[in-house]
Amino acid sequence: MSDHAHHEESFLRKYVFSIDHKVIGIQYGITSLIFLFLGFSLMLVMRYQLAYPGEGIIPPDVYNSFGAMHGTIMIFLGVVPLAVGAFGNYLVPLQVGAIDMAFPRLNMMSYWVYFVGGVVMLLGFFAPGGAASSGWTSYPPLSVVTTTGQTIWLIGMIFLITSSLLGSVNIIVTIVQLRAEGLTYMRMPFFVWAQLITSFLLLLAFPPLEAAGVLQLMDRVAGTSFFMPSGLVVSGEVLPVAGGGSPLLWQHLFWFLAHPEVYVLILPAMGIIGEVIANNTRKPLWGYKSLVFASFFLGFMSFIVWAHHMFMTGMGTAISSFFQTTTMIISIPSVIILTALMLSLWGGSIRFNTPMLFALAFLPMFGIGGLTGLPLGLATSDIVLHDTYYVIAHFHYVVAPGTIFALFAGIYYWYPKITGRAMSETLGKIHFFGSFICMNGIFFPMLIQGLHGMNRRMYDGGATYQFNAPVLYLNEVITIFAVGLAVFQLVFIINFFLSLKAGEKAEPNHWQATTIEWTETTSPPLGHGNFAKVPTVHRGPYEYSVPGSDVDFIPQAQA
Amino acid sequence: MDIPYTVSARKDTGLYNGKLGLWLFLASEVMLFGGLFSALVLIRVGNAVWPPAGTPELNVALATFNTAVLITSSVTAILSWASLAKKDLGGFKKYMGITIVCGFIFLMAKSFEYYGKLSHGVVPSTNVFMGVYYTMTFLHVLHVIGGLAVMIYLWGPGSKMWHTNPGRFSNRIECTGLYWHFVDLVWIFLFPVLYLL
Numbered sequence: 184m185s186d187h188a189h190h191e192e193s194f195l196r197k198y199v200f201s202i203d204h205k206v207i208g209i210q211y212g213i214t215s216l217i218f219l220f221l222g223f224s225l226m227l228v229m230r231y232q233l234a235y236p237g238e239g240i241i242p243p244d245v246y247n248s249f250g251a252m253h254g255t256i257m258i259f260l261g262v263v264p265l266a267v268g269a270f271g272n273y274l275v276p277l278q279v280g281a282i283d284m285a286f287p288r289l290n291m292m293s294y295w296v297y298f299v300g301g302v303v304m305l306l307g308f309f310a311p312g313g314a315a316s317s318g319w320t321s322y323p324p325l326s327v328v329t330t331t332g333q334t335i336w337l338i339g340m341i342f343l344i345t346s347s348l349l350g351s352v353n354i355i356v357t358i359v360q361l362r363a364e365g366l367t368y369m370r371m372p373f374f375v376w377a378q379l380i381t382s383f384l385l386l387l388a389f390p391p392l393e394a395a396g397v398l399q400l401m402d403r404v405a406g407t408s409f410f411m412p413s414g415l416v417v418s419g420e421v422l423p424v425a426g427g428g429s430p431l432l433w434q435h436l437f438w439f440l441a442h443p444e445v446y447v448l449i450l451p452a453m454g455i456i457g458e459v460i461a462n463n464t465r466k467p468l469w470g471y472k473s474l475v476f477a478s479f480f481l482g483f484m485s486f487i488v489w490a491h492h493m494f495m496t497g498m499g500t501a502i503s504s505f506f507q508t509t510t511m512i513i514s515i516p517s518v519i520i521l522t523a524l525m526l527s528l529w530g531g532s533i534r535f536n537t538p539m540l541f542a543l544a545f546l547p548m549f550g551i552g553g554l555t556g557l558p559l560g561l562a563t564s565d566i567v568l569h570d571t572y573y574v575i576a577h578f579h580y581v582v583a584p585g586t587i588f589a590l591f592a593g594i595y596y597w598y599p600k601i602t603g604r605a606m607s608e609t610l611g612k613i614h615f616f617g618s619f620i621c622m623n624g625i626f627f628p629m630l631i632q633g634l635h636g637m638n639r640r641m642y643d644g645g646a647t648y649q650f651n652a653p654v655l656y657l658n659e660v661i662t663i664f665a666v667g668l669a670v671f672q673l674v675f676i677i678n679f680f681l682s683l684k685a686g687e688k689a690e691p692n693h694w695q696a697t698t699i700e701w702t703e704t705t706s707p708p709l710g711h712g713n714f715a716k717v718p719t720v721h722r723g724p725y726e727y728s729v730p731g732s733d734v735d736f737i738p739q740a741q742a
Numbered sequence: 743m744d745i746p747y748t749v750s751a752r753k754d755t756g757l758y759n760g761k762l763g764l765w766l767f768l769a770s771e772v773m774l775f776g777g778l779f780s781a782l783v784l785i786r787v788g789n790a791v792w793p794p795a796g797t798p799e800l801n802v803a804l805a806t807f808n809t810a811v812l813i814t815s816s817v818t819a820i821l822s823w824a825s826l827a828k829k830d831l832g833g834f835k836k837y838m839g840i841t842i843v844c845g846f847i848f849l850m851a852k853s854f855e856y857y858g859k860l861s862h863g864v865v866p867s868t869n870v871f872m873g874v875y876y877t878m879t880f881l882h883v884l885h886v887i888g889g890l891a892v893m894i895y896l897w898g899p900g901s902k903m904w905h906t907n908p909g910r911f912s913n914r915i916e917c918t919g920l921y922w923h924f925v926d927l928v929w930i931f932l933f934p935v936l937y938l939l
Contacts, residue, residue: 283745285759352766360747360759390770391777398781398877405866407873409785427794427870432784436777 202287208273215265222256233644234662247316254319266451277700280363285356293349300342307335323410351382365720372724377454380482388443395436438489452589463539464531467725470523477516484513503562510560537611541592552580573633584622599689610678617671624664628657702738749909793871815844
């Protein structure tokens with residue numbers, strides 16, 4: 184490391200194959216934002232098709248592959264790399280007072296493996312028969328007998344899983360080993376806790392999907408029958424496979440990953456919200472310890488709830504009862520976290536800046552997402568709601584106005600630290616209010632459609648079934664709001680680029696925050712090494728408005 | 743500035759970075775093979791006859807031999823690390839060399855076994871048992887090949903580090919050994935599950 188500081192680095196080393204966690208974080212951030220935009224664009228085309236099915240803007244098979252790729256891109260290439268790859272990479276070393284990640288080269292590799300995985304996924308669109316079209320869940324037997332795109336999807340997934348494995352090992356080791364002197368576990372910012380638990384989920388939940396991916400690849404390429412039952416008839420003919428496998432096996436392996444994945448999506452978001460709320464209420468987080476322990480419990484429980492996605496598969500009432508019980512239990516830590524964040528607002532002198540607005544909106548939006556999940560977690564009510572638009576509305580409330588709002592809060596909040604300039608507050612507020620209205624305009628009608636019984640994954644928006652007739656008009660409403668949402672995202676994109684050059688110059692500690700990344704580094708932080716002098720930590724993370732103190736806040740690193 | 747704890751252990755955790763990283767990696771590997779073994783259990787209980795009728799006999803004698811070879815290699819892997827602790831580079835070269843040779847013997851026996859099956863037209867698609875057999879043993883073989891690549895590097899050009907940074911080199915050997923034990927352990931599970939039960 185020390186040699187590097189003295190030598191002028193080549194362009195490639197500095198910006199492309201960088202081993203500096205900050206550059207890698209920015210690479211992750213930009214790539215994942217592009218993928219988010221791409222995933223959103225796919226959905227806009229699909230929404231147009233749903234609103235005006237008569238025009239047939241895309242054929243049904245393309246609609247299917249757009250649907251599958253929308254889910255895949257949004258989750259595996261957009262939100263997770265942004266929440267963990269970008270925010271985790273950039274902020275964790277700064278917040279724990281480390282000069283870099285524990286394994287800088289592994290860190291670079293993790294980004295490039297992710298990048299290759301993304302490219303492979305996109306190549307799927309050029310495969311004969313188009314990209315994967317069996318949904319992001321890729322249920323066999325359909326996914327085994329479908330077109331080549333699915334094989335490419337599986338290869339892409341193996342790259343993405345490898346990347347997240349490398350990334351999560353790196354984050355855990357960095358937090359455990361490289362914490363600055365004095366930074367005990369209970370003095371870590373909540374964001375760091377969230378990243379730590381998220382990384383454990385990624386580390387332990389992804390490998391079974393990798394196993395499942397390999398098995399499905401074998402089914403497709405080598406003709407094995409892990410997921411193929413005996414005597415399966417496709418298009419009137421018995422498939423020439425040996426049989427003896429089980430389609431349900433895939434669902435078990437898939438959801439064993441994919442349920443913890445939900446918490447991978449939501450925990451970093453909660454971490455960001457914690458930072459923003461503490462900073463802008465100018466008081467400590469309410470119940471910091473409860474937050475930490477609830478997150479722990481949440482992470483643990485997330486491994487034993489997966490089969491609540493499978494109530495309709497006929498796996499038996501005993502198993503269903505078990506999983507509906509664990510599902511009800513896991514809602515408790517979620518409620519604790521949300522309650523603690525909400526009570527943190529009590530009595531604070533709140534600063535309503537753009538990051539705080541997004542953070543405040545996160546609370547009720549995630550609340551709606553969580554509460555609408557309860558009927559889905561109970562086996563009996565799930566039978567009615569399964570596979571309807573209600574499910575879509577539920578998980579989008581969690582991820583879109585939930586997690587993505589939190590990620591926006593994080594971008595507005597840390598932008599001054601990363602670039603040295605603040606984003607425009609005016610444009611930020613336009614972006615926020617527009618997005619807030621449009622998000623609800625999109626997802627609330629879906630709850631109504633779903634309760635009415637409208638199925639998801641319908642190419643014609645449900646017009647085939649007469650019982651959908653009373654709620655069909657909502658398809659058009661939703662599409663109009665989706666276009667509106669796109670327009671307001673343009674405001675964000677303009678703000679993002681404009682502020683790089685024209686934004687207000689940021690102070691090193693732009694928001695008068697207490698954590699190390701604000702008080703001990705310049706904006707943007709130094710290249711290799713982060714700190715002029717490695718800090719020592721003397722107190723907890725949220726010492727705002729300390730009783731008896733004559734200053735507004737006391738930095739963690741202040742003796 | 744250098745990243746701390748690459749060679750010496752951090753006091754409160756008692757670990758150097760690489761070792762913690764490797765343990766975490768192994769945890770994820772446990773989940774990978776755990777997923778595969780669970781899949782095997784589920785498939786097995788879903789089939790009334792196991793292995794399905796018409797499955798050819800697996801070569802138990804050869805697999806027993808391979809088990810012995812891998813266990814030997816685990817012992818020599820430890821001895822190579824122990825030699826470094828005694829500052830004996832020659833001993834390290836000898837024991838690491840034996841470990842590598844054992845790895846190759848394992849691979850040769852395994853190829854022989856695969857060849858015997860494939861030449862009789864027994865392929866992964868023959869039936870669900872052979873699918874499990876080929877997939878799981880081949881994933882294990884990939885792990886063996888990966889381990890061998892690292893060990894050959896550390897035995898050859900990589901061992902120069904002993905003269906510049908002996909502490910770090912010993913750490914590398916320790917981590918490689920941990921990984922190699924894991925690969926061994928996976929086989930210890932695969933052997934009875936596929937060949938004996």
